[in-house]
Amino acid sequence: MFYQFGKKENIRDRMFMILTLLCTFIPLVVAAGFFILLGGNSVEAFRTFGFKFILSTQWDPVQQLYGALPAITGTLVTTVIAVGIAAPLGFITALFLVNAPKWLGYPLSQALDLLAAIPSIIYGMWGLFVLAPVMQDYIQPFLADTLYLGKVPFFGEDYNGFGFLTAGLILALMILPYICAVMRDVFRMTPAPLQEAAYGIGCTSWEVASHIILRYGIRGIFGAVFIGLGRALGETMAVLFVIGGIAELPTSLFGSGTTIAATLANNFNEADGLLRSVLFALGLILMLLSLSVQAVAQLYLKNMDRKRGEK
Numbered sequence: 001m002f003y004q005f006g007k008k009e010n011i012r013d014r015m016f017m018i019l020t021l022l023c024t025f026i027p028l029v030v031a032a033g034f035f036i037l038l039g040g041n042s043v044e045a046f047r048t049f050g051f052k053f054i055l056s057t058q059w060d061p062v063q064q065l066y067g068a069l070p071a072i073t074g075t076l077v078t079t080v081i082a083v084g085i086a087a088p089l090g091f092i093t094a095l096f097l098v099n100a101p102k103w104l105g106y107p108l109s110q111a112l113d114l115l116a117a118i119p120s121i122i123y124g125m126w127g128l129f130v131l132a133p134v135m136q137d138y139i140q141p142f143l144a145d146t147l148y149l150g151k152v153p154f155f156g157e158d159y160n161g162f163g164f165l166t167a168g169l170i171l172a173l174m175i176l177p178y179i180c181a182v183m184r185d186v187f188r189m190t191p192a193p194l195q196e197a198a199y200g201i202g203c204t205s206w207e208v209a210s211h212i213i214l215r216y217g218i219r220g221i222f223g224a225v226f227i228g229l230g231r232a233l234g235e236t237m238a239v240l241f242v243i244g245g246i247a248e249l250p251t252s253l254f255g256s257g258t259t260i261a262a263t264l265a266n267n268f269n270e271a272d273g274l275l276r277s278v279l280f281a282l283g284l285i286l287m288l289l290s291l292s293v294q295a296v297a298q299l300y301l302k303n304m305d306r307k308r309g310e311k
Helices: 011-040 043-054 069-099 102-117 121-146 164-186 192-200 205-216 220-235 237-242 258-272 274-307
Strands: none
Touching: 011 043, 011 274, 043 069, 043 205, 043 274, 069 102, 069 164, 069 205, 069 220, 069 258, 121 164, 121 237, 164 237, 192 205, 192 237, 205 220, 220 274, 237 258, 258 274
Protein backbone atom coordinates (compact mmCIF):
# COMPACT_ATOMS: atom_id res chain seq x y z
CA MET A 1 0.00 0.00 0.00
CA PHE A 2 1.10 3.59 -0.67
CA TYR A 3 1.57 4.50 3.01
CA GLN A 4 4.02 1.63 3.65
CA PHE A 5 7.66 2.57 3.22
CA GLY A 6 9.82 0.35 1.07
CA LYS A 7 13.32 0.45 -0.35
CA LYS A 8 12.13 1.55 -3.81
CA GLU A 9 9.89 4.39 -2.73
CA ASN A 10 10.80 7.82 -4.01
CA ILE A 11 10.46 11.27 -2.54
CA ARG A 12 7.12 11.93 -4.22
CA ASP A 13 5.59 8.87 -2.57
CA ARG A 14 6.83 10.04 0.80
CA MET A 15 5.47 13.55 0.25
CA PHE A 16 2.13 12.17 -0.89
CA MET A 17 1.89 9.99 2.19
CA ILE A 18 2.68 12.93 4.48
CA LEU A 19 0.13 15.12 2.67
CA THR A 20 -2.65 12.55 2.99
CA LEU A 21 -1.79 11.99 6.66
CA LEU A 22 -2.02 15.73 7.36
CA CYS A 23 -5.34 15.97 5.52
CA THR A 24 -6.64 13.10 7.62
CA PHE A 25 -5.87 14.92 10.85
CA ILE A 26 -7.24 18.32 9.77
CA PRO A 27 -10.91 17.46 10.62
CA LEU A 28 -9.85 16.12 14.01
CA VAL A 29 -7.86 19.27 14.77
CA VAL A 30 -10.74 21.51 13.69
CA ALA A 31 -13.21 19.54 15.83
CA ALA A 32 -10.87 19.73 18.81
CA GLY A 33 -10.59 23.49 18.23
CA PHE A 34 -14.39 23.79 18.35
CA PHE A 35 -14.55 21.97 21.66
CA ILE A 36 -11.73 24.04 23.15
CA LEU A 37 -13.40 27.29 22.09
CA LEU A 38 -16.87 26.31 23.31
CA GLY A 39 -15.66 24.61 26.48
CA GLY A 40 -13.34 27.42 27.49
CA ASN A 41 -15.98 30.11 27.05
CA SER A 42 -18.72 28.15 28.82
CA VAL A 43 -16.80 27.65 32.07
CA GLU A 44 -18.44 30.69 33.70
CA ALA A 45 -21.94 29.40 32.95
CA PHE A 46 -21.29 25.97 34.44
CA ARG A 47 -19.44 27.51 37.39
CA THR A 48 -22.45 29.75 38.12
CA PHE A 49 -25.29 27.28 37.59
CA GLY A 50 -23.56 23.92 37.75
CA PHE A 51 -24.85 21.05 35.68
CA LYS A 52 -28.36 21.97 36.83
CA PHE A 53 -28.12 24.45 33.98
CA ILE A 54 -28.94 21.59 31.61
CA LEU A 55 -32.16 20.71 33.48
CA SER A 56 -33.29 24.21 34.38
CA THR A 57 -36.27 25.78 32.59
CA GLN A 58 -35.58 29.38 33.64
CA TRP A 59 -34.60 32.08 31.15
CA ASP A 60 -34.62 35.53 32.72
CA PRO A 61 -31.89 37.88 31.44
CA VAL A 62 -32.95 40.58 33.93
CA GLN A 63 -32.22 38.38 36.95
CA GLN A 64 -29.39 36.55 35.20
CA LEU A 65 -31.12 33.18 35.50
CA TYR A 66 -30.67 30.79 32.59
CA GLY A 67 -31.55 27.19 31.79
CA ALA A 68 -30.96 25.04 28.74
CA LEU A 69 -33.82 22.54 28.96
CA PRO A 70 -36.40 24.48 26.85
CA ALA A 71 -33.91 24.95 24.03
CA ILE A 72 -32.73 21.32 24.18
CA THR A 73 -36.30 20.01 24.22
CA GLY A 74 -37.33 22.28 21.35
CA THR A 75 -34.36 21.10 19.29
CA LEU A 76 -35.28 17.45 19.84
CA VAL A 77 -39.00 17.99 19.15
CA THR A 78 -38.50 19.83 15.85
CA THR A 79 -35.88 17.31 14.75
CA VAL A 80 -38.12 14.32 15.49
CA ILE A 81 -41.01 15.92 13.59
CA ALA A 82 -38.77 16.69 10.62
CA VAL A 83 -37.22 13.22 10.40
CA GLY A 84 -40.59 11.55 11.03
CA ILE A 85 -42.03 13.34 7.99
CA ALA A 86 -39.00 13.42 5.68
CA ALA A 87 -37.79 9.81 6.12
CA PRO A 88 -40.90 7.96 4.81
CA LEU A 89 -41.54 10.69 2.23
CA GLY A 90 -37.94 10.46 1.05
CA PHE A 91 -38.17 6.67 0.79
CA ILE A 92 -41.34 6.79 -1.32
CA THR A 93 -40.03 9.64 -3.50
CA ALA A 94 -36.68 7.95 -4.11
CA LEU A 95 -38.40 4.67 -4.98
CA PHE A 96 -40.63 6.41 -7.50
CA LEU A 97 -37.78 8.38 -9.10
CA VAL A 98 -35.60 5.29 -9.50
CA ASN A 99 -38.36 3.34 -11.24
CA ALA A 100 -39.91 6.22 -13.21
CA PRO A 101 -39.26 6.65 -16.95
CA LYS A 102 -36.15 8.70 -17.63
CA TRP A 103 -38.10 11.54 -19.25
CA LEU A 104 -39.98 11.98 -15.96
CA GLY A 105 -37.56 10.77 -13.30
CA TYR A 106 -34.55 12.81 -14.45
CA PRO A 107 -36.14 16.29 -14.39
CA LEU A 108 -37.94 15.54 -11.13
CA SER A 109 -34.66 14.37 -9.56
CA GLN A 110 -32.90 17.53 -10.68
CA ALA A 111 -35.70 19.71 -9.35
CA LEU A 112 -35.59 17.91 -5.99
CA ASP A 113 -31.81 18.26 -5.77
CA LEU A 114 -32.13 22.00 -6.39
CA LEU A 115 -34.06 22.30 -3.12
CA ALA A 116 -30.78 21.60 -1.30
CA ALA A 117 -29.25 24.72 -2.88
CA ILE A 118 -31.88 27.08 -1.48
CA PRO A 119 -30.47 29.10 1.47
CA SER A 120 -32.08 28.40 4.82
CA ILE A 121 -33.12 32.02 5.27
CA ILE A 122 -35.24 31.72 2.11
CA TYR A 123 -36.98 28.73 3.66
CA GLY A 124 -37.55 30.85 6.75
CA MET A 125 -39.06 33.72 4.76
CA TRP A 126 -41.26 31.30 2.85
CA GLY A 127 -42.35 29.74 6.12
CA LEU A 128 -43.15 33.13 7.64
CA PHE A 129 -45.16 34.54 4.73
CA VAL A 130 -46.63 31.39 3.15
CA LEU A 131 -46.56 28.33 5.38
CA ALA A 132 -47.49 30.01 8.68
CA PRO A 133 -50.70 31.59 7.26
CA VAL A 134 -51.64 28.29 5.61
CA MET A 135 -51.05 26.49 8.90
CA GLN A 136 -53.16 29.01 10.80
CA ASP A 137 -56.07 29.12 8.36
CA TYR A 138 -56.27 25.53 7.14
CA ILE A 139 -53.95 22.86 8.53
CA GLN A 140 -54.04 23.58 12.25
CA PRO A 141 -57.85 24.12 12.32
CA PHE A 142 -58.27 20.87 10.41
CA LEU A 143 -56.06 18.97 12.84
CA ALA A 144 -57.41 20.59 16.00
CA ASP A 145 -61.11 20.97 15.21
CA THR A 146 -62.00 18.58 12.40
CA LEU A 147 -59.89 15.64 13.56
CA TYR A 148 -60.33 16.66 17.22
CA LEU A 149 -56.59 16.41 17.86
CA GLY A 150 -56.87 19.60 19.87
CA LYS A 151 -58.21 17.50 22.72
CA VAL A 152 -55.32 15.06 22.47
CA PRO A 153 -52.40 15.73 24.85
CA PHE A 154 -49.43 17.49 23.26
CA PHE A 155 -51.48 19.01 20.42
CA GLY A 156 -53.50 21.77 22.07
CA GLU A 157 -56.46 23.84 20.93
CA ASP A 158 -54.69 27.21 20.63
CA TYR A 159 -52.85 27.93 17.40
CA ASN A 160 -51.57 30.90 15.45
CA GLY A 161 -49.67 29.34 12.58
CA PHE A 162 -46.32 29.31 14.38
CA GLY A 163 -44.81 26.72 16.66
CA PHE A 164 -43.06 23.37 16.67
CA LEU A 165 -45.20 21.71 13.99
CA THR A 166 -44.59 24.52 11.50
CA ALA A 167 -40.86 24.50 12.24
CA GLY A 168 -40.77 20.71 11.86
CA LEU A 169 -42.49 20.91 8.47
CA ILE A 170 -39.94 23.41 7.17
CA LEU A 171 -37.08 21.28 8.46
CA ALA A 172 -38.61 18.23 6.78
CA LEU A 173 -38.68 20.09 3.48
CA MET A 174 -35.06 21.16 3.95
CA ILE A 175 -33.66 17.70 4.72
CA LEU A 176 -35.80 15.86 2.15
CA PRO A 177 -33.35 16.43 -0.76
CA TYR A 178 -30.43 14.99 1.23
CA ILE A 179 -32.34 11.92 2.35
CA CYS A 180 -33.84 11.33 -1.09
CA ALA A 181 -30.51 11.74 -2.92
CA VAL A 182 -28.76 9.11 -0.79
CA MET A 183 -31.72 6.72 -0.97
CA ARG A 184 -31.83 6.99 -4.77
CA ASP A 185 -28.22 5.88 -4.97
CA VAL A 186 -28.90 3.03 -2.54
CA PHE A 187 -31.89 1.82 -4.55
CA ARG A 188 -29.90 1.89 -7.78
CA MET A 189 -27.34 -0.43 -6.17
CA THR A 190 -29.95 -3.12 -5.52
CA PRO A 191 -29.17 -5.93 -8.01
CA ALA A 192 -31.76 -6.10 -10.77
CA PRO A 193 -31.87 -9.95 -10.70
CA LEU A 194 -33.13 -9.85 -7.10
CA GLN A 195 -36.01 -7.56 -8.03
CA GLU A 196 -36.80 -9.49 -11.21
CA ALA A 197 -36.83 -12.77 -9.30
CA ALA A 198 -39.25 -11.32 -6.76
CA TYR A 199 -41.55 -10.06 -9.50
CA GLY A 200 -41.24 -13.44 -11.20
CA ILE A 201 -42.69 -15.30 -8.22
CA GLY A 202 -45.62 -12.91 -8.05
CA CYS A 203 -44.52 -10.24 -5.57
CA THR A 204 -46.23 -6.88 -5.76
CA SER A 205 -44.32 -3.60 -6.07
CA TRP A 206 -44.82 -2.94 -2.37
CA GLU A 207 -43.49 -6.39 -1.44
CA VAL A 208 -40.44 -5.91 -3.63
CA ALA A 209 -39.80 -2.49 -2.06
CA SER A 210 -40.28 -3.66 1.54
CA HIS A 211 -38.70 -7.14 1.39
CA ILE A 212 -35.98 -6.75 -1.26
CA ILE A 213 -34.95 -3.13 -1.76
CA LEU A 214 -35.42 -2.06 1.86
CA ARG A 215 -33.58 -5.03 3.34
CA TYR A 216 -30.76 -4.96 0.81
CA GLY A 217 -30.07 -1.26 1.28
CA ILE A 218 -31.02 -0.91 4.95
CA ARG A 219 -27.58 0.41 5.96
CA GLY A 220 -27.60 3.10 3.29
CA ILE A 221 -31.19 4.02 4.10
CA PHE A 222 -30.38 4.51 7.77
CA GLY A 223 -27.30 6.47 6.72
CA ALA A 224 -29.54 8.80 4.70
CA VAL A 225 -31.85 9.28 7.67
CA PHE A 226 -28.95 10.10 9.99
CA ILE A 227 -27.59 12.62 7.46
CA GLY A 228 -30.95 14.35 7.53
CA LEU A 229 -31.04 14.12 11.32
CA GLY A 230 -27.68 15.83 11.64
CA ARG A 231 -28.78 18.53 9.21
CA ALA A 232 -31.97 19.21 11.15
CA LEU A 233 -30.32 19.40 14.59
CA GLY A 234 -28.31 22.52 13.88
CA GLU A 235 -30.65 24.43 11.56
CA THR A 236 -31.05 28.06 12.59
CA MET A 237 -32.67 30.64 10.33
CA ALA A 238 -35.53 28.60 8.91
CA VAL A 239 -36.60 27.59 12.42
CA LEU A 240 -36.04 31.05 13.90
CA PHE A 241 -38.66 32.63 11.64
CA VAL A 242 -41.54 30.32 12.56
CA ILE A 243 -40.98 28.71 15.96
CA GLY A 244 -41.96 31.73 18.05
CA GLY A 245 -38.75 32.36 19.98
CA ILE A 246 -40.18 31.72 23.48
CA ALA A 247 -37.84 30.04 25.98
CA GLU A 248 -40.43 27.70 27.47
CA LEU A 249 -40.88 23.96 27.59
CA PRO A 250 -43.10 22.63 24.79
CA THR A 251 -46.69 22.17 25.90
CA SER A 252 -48.17 21.40 22.48
CA LEU A 253 -47.07 20.94 18.89
CA PHE A 254 -49.03 24.08 18.03
CA GLY A 255 -47.29 26.09 20.74
CA SER A 256 -44.30 28.39 20.36
CA GLY A 257 -40.86 27.66 21.72
CA THR A 258 -37.22 27.77 20.76
CA THR A 259 -34.25 25.62 19.82
CA ILE A 260 -30.58 25.84 20.71
CA ALA A 261 -29.62 27.27 17.33
CA ALA A 262 -32.51 29.76 17.37
CA THR A 263 -31.57 30.89 20.89
CA LEU A 264 -27.99 31.51 19.79
CA ALA A 265 -29.10 33.50 16.76
CA ASN A 266 -31.55 35.58 18.81
CA ASN A 267 -29.17 36.54 21.60
CA PHE A 268 -25.56 36.33 20.51
CA ASN A 269 -25.18 39.79 18.93
CA GLU A 270 -26.05 41.57 22.16
CA ALA A 271 -24.68 39.00 24.60
CA ASP A 272 -22.06 39.91 27.16
CA GLY A 273 -20.77 38.55 30.44
CA LEU A 274 -22.70 35.64 31.86
CA LEU A 275 -25.21 35.50 28.98
CA ARG A 276 -22.35 35.14 26.49
CA SER A 277 -20.96 32.22 28.48
CA VAL A 278 -24.43 30.65 28.63
CA LEU A 279 -24.71 30.84 24.86
CA PHE A 280 -21.32 29.18 24.45
CA ALA A 281 -22.53 26.46 26.82
CA LEU A 282 -25.60 25.96 24.63
CA GLY A 283 -23.31 25.68 21.60
CA LEU A 284 -21.25 23.06 23.42
CA ILE A 285 -24.42 21.11 24.26
CA LEU A 286 -25.48 21.24 20.61
CA MET A 287 -22.07 19.93 19.52
CA LEU A 288 -22.22 17.09 22.03
CA LEU A 289 -25.78 16.31 21.00
CA SER A 290 -24.82 16.10 17.33
CA LEU A 291 -21.79 13.93 18.04
CA SER A 292 -23.85 11.67 20.32
CA VAL A 293 -26.42 11.13 17.59
CA GLN A 294 -23.71 10.23 15.09
CA ALA A 295 -21.99 7.91 17.58
CA VAL A 296 -25.26 6.11 18.33
CA ALA A 297 -25.91 5.86 14.60
CA GLN A 298 -22.53 4.26 13.94
CA LEU A 299 -22.97 1.80 16.80
CA TYR A 300 -26.43 0.89 15.56
CA LEU A 301 -25.21 0.33 12.01
CA LYS A 302 -22.28 -1.80 13.18
CA ASN A 303 -24.60 -3.87 15.37
CA MET A 304 -26.92 -4.29 12.39
CA ASP A 305 -23.98 -5.49 10.26
CA ARG A 306 -23.05 -8.08 12.88
CA LYS A 307 -26.60 -9.40 13.01
CA ARG A 308 -26.59 -9.72 9.22
CA GLY A 309 -23.28 -11.60 9.30
CA GLU A 310 -21.22 -8.78 7.79
CA LYS A 311 -17.86 -7.67 9.06
